[in-house]
Amino acid sequence: LTWFPIFTYGGGIRYLFEPTFGYLLGFVPGAWVCGILALEFPKRLELLALSCLCGLLTVHLTGISYLVVNHFVDNENTQTLTSLLVDLVNYSIIPLPGQLATVCGVSLIAYILRSIMLY
Secondary structure (H helix, E strand, O other): OOOOOOOOOOOOHHHHHOOOHHHHHHHHHHHHHHHHHHHHOOOOHHHHHHHHHHHHHHHHHHHHHHHHHHHHHOOOOOOOHHHHHHHHHHHHHOOHHHHHHHHHHHHHHHHHHHHHHOO
8 A cells, every 4th residue: 555645645633534534434334245245145256246346335325425424514615516526526436447347356356265265
């Protein structure tokens, strides 16, 4: 993670108001949903992909919810509905094709590892 701009603005309380913080929070329930579904479903590639998609959906729903709440809680009231839509496009729509490609790769890796390790 050294070269990725994840905490480029530093840490601390101020980082809670960054638009990407909700997506970082979404990794916790997203990983839980993905893991629970992957272990509950039979070992089939399409079901593992479905569990990854549900995890991705959880991350996005958490991130979008955080963006909306952060937008309306902002004390400065300088943000408009347009800025909220721009943030939604920048943080949820634009990265989606790459994330869907990652879901395909992760599903294949999970299928192979489940074949080796669990059964």
